[in-house]
Amino acid sequence: MVFPILPIYGNDAATLIKDKPFLTIAGQALLDSSELSQVEIKTFAEEFGSSIKIISVLVKETSRFTDDEIVDLLNNGIFTLFLSDKSYADHLSQEVGVPKERLTILKGSCYKNHFIVVDDFKIDSLIPANQLTVEIFVKSLISAIKTDREDKLLTTLVVDTHDRCLGLVYSSVESIKIAIEKKAGVYFSRSRNEIWIKGLTSGNTQQLKCIQLDCDGDALKFVVEQGGENSSFCHLETESCFGQFDHGLIGLERLLQQRLKNAPEGSYTHRLFNDPELLTAKIKEEAEELTEAKTKSEIAWEAADLFYFALAKLVSEGVSLSDVETNLQTKHLKITRRRGDAKAKFLNTNDKPTEPQADSGLIHLKILKSKENVALKEALTRPIQNTNQIMKLVNPIVESVRNNGDKSLMEFTQKFDGVKLKTPVLEAPFPKEYFDGLTDEMKESLDLSIENVRKFHAAQLQETVLKVETKPGVLCSRFPRPIEKVGLYIPGGTAVLPSTALMLGVPAQVAGCKEIIFASPPRKSDGKVSPEVVYVASKVGASMIVLAGGAQAVAAMAYGTESVPKVDKIAGPGNQFVTAAKMYVQNDTQALCSIDMPAGPSEVLVICDEDADADFVASDLLSQAEHGIDSQVILLGVDLSSKKVEEIQAAVHSQATNLSRVDIIRKCISHSSIVLCESYEEAFQISNQYAPEHLILQISNAEDYVKDVDNAGSIFVGAYTPESCGDYSSGTNHTLPTYGYARQYSGLNTSAFQKFITSQSITPEGLDKIGKAVMCIAKVEGLDGHRNAVKIRMSKLGLLPENFK
Numbered sequence: 001m002v003f004p005i006l007p008i009y010g011n012d013a014a015t016l017i018k019d020k021p022f023l024t025i026a027g028q029a030l031l032d033s034s035e036l037s038q039v040e041i042k043t044f045a046e047e048f049g050s051s052i053k054i055i056s057v058l059v060k061e062t063s064r065f066t067d068d069e070i071v072d073l074l075n076n077g078i079f080t081l082f083l084s085d086k087s088y089a090d091h092l093s094q095e096v097g098v099p100k101e102r103l104t105i106l107k108g109s110c111y112k113n114h115f116i117v118v119d120d121f122k123i124d125s126l127i128p129a130n131q132l133t134v135e136i137f138v139k140s141l142i143s144a145i146k147t148d149r150e151d152k153l154l155t156t157l158v159v160d161t162h163d164r165c166l167g168l169v170y171s172s173v174e175s176i177k178i179a180i181e182k183k184a185g186v187y188f189s190r191s192r193n194e195i196w197i198k199g200l201t202s203g204n205t206q207q208l209k210c211i212q213l214d215c216d217g218d219a220l221k222f223v224v225e226q227g228g229e230n231s232s233f234c235h236l237e238t239e240s241c242f243g244q245f246d247h248g249l250i251g252l253e254r255l256l257q258q259r260l261k262n263a264p265e266g267s268y269t270h271r272l273f274n275d276p277e278l279l280t281a282k283i284k285e286e287a288e289e290l291t292e293a294k295t296k297s298e299i300a301w302e303a304a305d306l307f308y309f310a311l312a313k314l315v316s317e318g319v320s321l322s323d324v325e326t327n328l329q330t331k332h333l334k335i336t337r338r339r340g341d342a343k344a345k346f347l348n349t350n351d352k353p354t355e356p357q358a359d360s361g362l363i364h365l366k367i368l369k370s371k372e373n374v375a376l377k378e379a380l381t382r383p384i385q386n387t388n389q390i391m392k393l394v395n396p397i398v399e400s401v402r403n404n405g406d407k408s409l410m411e412f413t414q415k416f417d418g419v420k421l422k423t424p425v426l427e428a429p430f431p432k433e434y435f436d437g438l439t440d441e442m443k444e445s446l447d448l449s450i451e452n453v454r455k456f457h458a459a460q461l462q463e464t465v466l467k468v469e470t471k472p473g474v475l476c477s478r479f480p481r482p483i484e485k486v487g488l489y490i491p492g493g494t495a496v497l498p499s500t501a502l503m504l505g506v507p508a509q510v511a512g513c514k515e516i517i518f519a520s521p522p523r524k525s526d527g528k529v530s531p532e533v534v535y536v537a538s539k540v541g542a543s544m545i546v547l548a549g550g551a552q553a554v555a556a557m558a559y560g561t562e563s564v565p566k567v568d569k570i571a572g573p574g575n576q577f578v579t580a581a582k583m584y585v586q587n588d589t590q591a592l593c594s595i596d597m598p599a600g601p602s603e604v605l606v607i608c609d610e611d612a613d614a615d616f617v618a619s620d621l622l623s624q625a626e627h628g629i630d631s632q633v634i635l636l637g638v639d640l641s642s643k644k645v646e647e648i649q650a651a652v653h654s655q656a657t658n659l660s661r662v663d664i665i666r667k668c669i670s671h672s673s674i675v676l677c678e679s680y681e682e683a684f685q686i687s688n689q690y691a692p693e694h695l696i697l698q699i700s701n702a703e704d705y706v707k708d709v710d711n712a713g714s715i716f717v718g719a720y721t722p723e724s725c726g727d728y729s730s731g732t733n734h735t736l737p738t739y740g741y742a743r744q745y746s747g748l749n750t751s752a753f754q755k756f757i758t759s760q761s762i763t764p765e766g767l768d769k770i771g772k773a774v775m776c777i778a779k780v781e782g783l784d785g786h787r788n789a790v791k792i793r794m795s796k797l798g799l800l801p802e803n804f805k
């Protein structure tokens, strides 16, 4: 049995729990949807779902939510709906596909929810959470239990959050009251005949999570989180009064966690944790052996092995068994909306209900509040593969191209891009056939964009020679030179990006690079690169297009092959393989090749307020979400009403479902979020910490806030400045630092294709001014040769006394 009080919450739900923390001990909550919006309900479930296991929603009006919204609630932490209309419950069950156990009818008893009998349920009998006090809590608990013990104590079973029994103790009315007040493990000690605050002397205190009653109300169950260094509940320093939890999966998990910290070098477990390839191979091997096992004991044996290696994987990645259990529970509770409005029995047999589609749910961003520190950290974590893993894939590709040149380059193109080539390059002058298919509109659009990008980047060109006389006769100067040979990577995995070709090619040309080569993966359909890219290549004077993508293209340009010249610098964005390969070659002194920056999967952070147009906000989020499944979009809403949040979510869903790359968007949105901020100041602080590639300001007086931006690749100011304009035509560069590198890198600009040489000339007068300082410092560094080079000159000039040493 659950706690005998089901608190009902209105619009003050979240603040109430913070003010009255004891409320979560009921382990259940009913949210009144006439006072709370869908967004607020989901936010509540997200925030408190780990402490309140059974969250229900009271739906009095059948029109309160659409069917999709109902499914969305039930898939996002709401355990059951309390309804007063049976025909509505029938509709949800039969036509929408909500399982009956997730519906509770308040009048009549046609469905019974498995945790509460509702035949005699009266809404009026619920106590509003804001009127609940510890006294009412304790009183109702005591009135629901009985004890036949003479001392009137109540038998109390203490369990942990995995429901493992820690021990058996006793409670008195007073101890229960203190336990609820303190949310701690407080009992009654029979030996000392007094209240016993667990851990007061040992330090092994307990956090009380919830209290339950047994089936006939004569025993209590305290669910607690056991604290203390060794998590021991028992006075004998063991985890439970029945010994240690050293068996089963949980025992194994703990053992592996210890081994991760201190397995001796050379031991098998140490190897396993330090060799991800070995671990992966073992998991595959054991999974295969399990599928082949026949007898009961073989199956148990192989399953145990598989669990062992799977647990090793969890432990090495910092994932706990509890995380897996939570995931299982979420999957268990997930429902898929049934499509089609007719009841199954009325359907023509030829017209079978469509199969539930895994990808048919709402496209909504997660919502969280800025003050939820843990959730915020998670929401702002980019969905990127860990560097070690990606490097393990990329290193052999780079090495192979470096050692085997064109042959290897073409093999990888066949493997990853599905194209078999005869030659890996297309050389200038590019065949005319490429341009024939281009419309005038396309050429004009590319020309306009090239012109604007050229204007902005030409203005950035640094041509002047800097000259400074630091002391009379000491002239220092600095002058620019173009980087001679540059390789420009134009992504082409999921979208053809001629815009990137011009964003890279124009500044390289403006800077005066002597050789510009492009690289881009060829199309699967005909093995060619897109005519638009070839058009841009000819416009910026590229000498060649390498028909390859990914790490292999980067390696070919960094080391050179029989057909591809080695370049001095590689610039351009790309997926994680491209970015990892760029990082690799920049660190290899043998390659002698620099890179522009880590420009990986596109991302955007939008800051909006209540005045923002929901459609504009949604469109900006989606324009970056469609780039790739590893993109991320974040919305920081300043003081937004729940109505505005709902409008934005609705706009995201309806616009996304009409876009051709909806499947990519769906995956991107699954790791994207809306963060509800309390002030502009807070929003900018979060944004600076995230350091987005693109920052869009859809706030009143947006221009005034630009001064508050410390970290961002490029800023888009005001409602009529969509990010797409910067992607294509306004003039700024769209190759920008991602992954948070906007903290230390600038977006691509003309100086990225220049280098600066310094020079100096010193007269005897100048030498006299600085020579002694040089000699003095050289002496302390023990570099006599340096000192002598000055001394010898100054002596001949008679600038040093005869006895100078």
Ligand SMILES: NC(=O)c1ccc[n+]([C@@H]2O[C@H](COP(=O)([O-])OP(=O)(O)OC[C@H]3O[C@@H](n4cnc5c(N)ncnc54)[C@H](O)[C@@H]3O)[C@@H](O)[C@H]2O)c1
Pocket: 393, 416, 417, 490, 491, 492, 493, 494, 495, 497, 500, 521, 548, 549, 550, 551, 552, 573, 574, 575, 576, 577, 578, 599, 600, 601, 602, 603, 627, 628, 631, 693, 734, 735, 736, 737, 738
């Ligand atoms: N930050 C910026 O300035 C900017 C600008 C434009 C595009 N982008 C980003 O560039 C990215 C483009 O990515 P894309 O994938 O479409 O194109 P891409 O050209 O970057 O990558 C395609 C290549 O990846 C390689 N590849 C694919 N799967 C592989 C695997 N399993 N192992 C090894 N190599 C593999 C293949 O060689 C393929 O040719 C997107 O994430 C987009 O957001 C960023």
Ligand SMILES: N[C@H](CO)Cc1c[nH]c[nH+]1
Pocket: 497, 499, 500, 601, 602, 603, 693, 727, 734, 735, 736
């Ligand atoms: N938004 C991308 C940079 O992150 C660039 C791009 C190219 N085409 C469209 N968008």
Ligand SMILES: [Zn+2]
Pocket: 602, 623, 624, 627, 727
């Ligand atoms: Zn874009």
